[in-house]
Amino acid sequence: MENELSAGVTADLDVLEFIQNQAFDGLYYHSLLGPAYEWVNASFWQSLGYGPHAMPTAAAARCAAMHPADLAAADLLLAECVQNPQQPYDFVARYTHLDGSLVWMRCRGVVRRDAEGTPLQLIVTMLNITPEKQDQKYIQELADHYSLILGSQSVYIVKTDNEGNYTYANDFFYERFGYEQDIIGTSSMLSIIEEDRSKCLDMVMRCFAQPEVSHQVILRKISSDNSIKANHWELKGIVGPQGEVVEILCVGYDVTLLVENLHKLQHLLDVTSQQNVRLQNFAYIISHNIRSHSANLTSLVEMLTEAEDDEQRTMFLQMLQTSTEKLADTIVNLSDIVAVNSNVNKPKAPRVLRAEIDKTLETLSVVIRQHAIKVEVQIPADLVVTVVPAYLDSILLNLLSNAVKYRAPQRPALIQLSAHRESGFVVLTVQDNGLGLDLIKNQAKLFGMYKTFHDNEDARGVGLFITKNHIEAMQGSISVESEVGVGSAFKVWFNEKS
């Protein structure tokens, strides 16, 4: 059948005419005997953009339109084919289009020989493969473009399957988190710090629910240098042909510094607003105290000038004297308070708590003996606290002298001191069986300035205020439990972390 068909075709000149002029994007005959001669068909020149009346006719015109490198390769290939009849003639040549662009031609040829095997002619058919070449080039560009993005040194690009196992991770991700082995197939969830895992899961669930939008989350992860890095991630579901989520694409970047700065800023803001409140309070208290004395002085002077007799005059003078003394005391108190408030960064040093308490008890030993107060100290002799030494002295003296001052007269006084460690703090407890306080009424005022709670003549109302300030200046805290008629227990939390 095939033979029959080709016999018919070979006989029919119209068919030969069709094959020669239209079946290919180009065809030429190149003579291999005698002077170089070449016949090039019209469709070749049309492929290069030449119109029917402008086609080059020179013998070397086709070779001139060919890329020089390809021309050399074509000559080599031809030489091989002439030598070896088994060698197929098939290669891709670049030609220059009339507009200067490249036209890619797949050239397949055959060497015609006579009965003795002498090469007579090279017949070459050409197919224009420029569109395929352009597609290929575009794909290559795209691939280069994406590999450039994936190789980014500031963005993590990760993909996971629906179970959260890695299916892809870019080099930067490997580098930053110090993975030495392939992580593909391992769980992405386990690398995230425990507190953030539920947040991550929540986001993945949202990707399943709404794969078309991106979902953002900040997750923390241990990096190669063992520090915790906060990363901002954008998660998106990759949808398969059936519209179901097949993978999760995660693009992330490091926001550790940002988060740290945010925390620092927040802390600073807290400190500042605390200080602001304290300062405002302080301003009012100063004005209150100084005003009350100055008011007295003003009134007394006026009354003194209008005094009716010597007896009154003496009384007013006496009161004037007391008032000026009190004003002086107030100013001393205020300067104590200012000193605490202005020295936030005094250096800390380690102190043996037991030894410091013994020293304070020695200072108070006279009153303790006078009132037959029993003091029990249950503090390990080697327990060390890191404190501003002067503050510790003041705190201990204040708490212990309060316990002495506010003892209950109707029962033998007992002061118990103990200490223990608790999550980064040393907690000192000073417990007494004294008068006690109604905390429901007084909790808010207890550590305030110029608040006194008992009918006690020598209460200044600054002791616990200064104590609280001292403790807070050392990043610690103080709490109290108390009951009227039972006693009080003050707990001081010394910060051993910072």
Next chain:
Amino acid sequence: MKKANLAYVVEDDPITSTITKLLIKKNLHFKEVQTYANGQRAFDHLLSVLEYGCDVPDLILLDLNMPLMDGWEFLDAFARLPLAKSVCVFILTSSIRPEDIDKATFYQQVSGYFSKPLDKRNVALMQQLFQEATC
């Protein structure tokens, strides 16, 4: 003219207390002025006054910052007392804290807020308010 028989001065500072006592005796013409070192003492006394049917004060000058029972606590306790006649209460304090002045307006019994010192101007104002007060 409203009667000015008995006044209480509730004030923890003894000197201020004495000065205030002298001033209102002289300028507001009170026959008797009693001083109390804090709200609790004044309140306790009022309780026994009620029990034994003695004289209830016509005026109370009340300081705010005091131990045991401060001015606010006194006002809360005082509001619950079954008094036969109304008593004029003036706050007399050295506090100029805006919150304190605001807070005082919420207490119906308080007829005036005075910042120390109790000078001539304040005394005149106090006298006028005392006469006008519905209490």
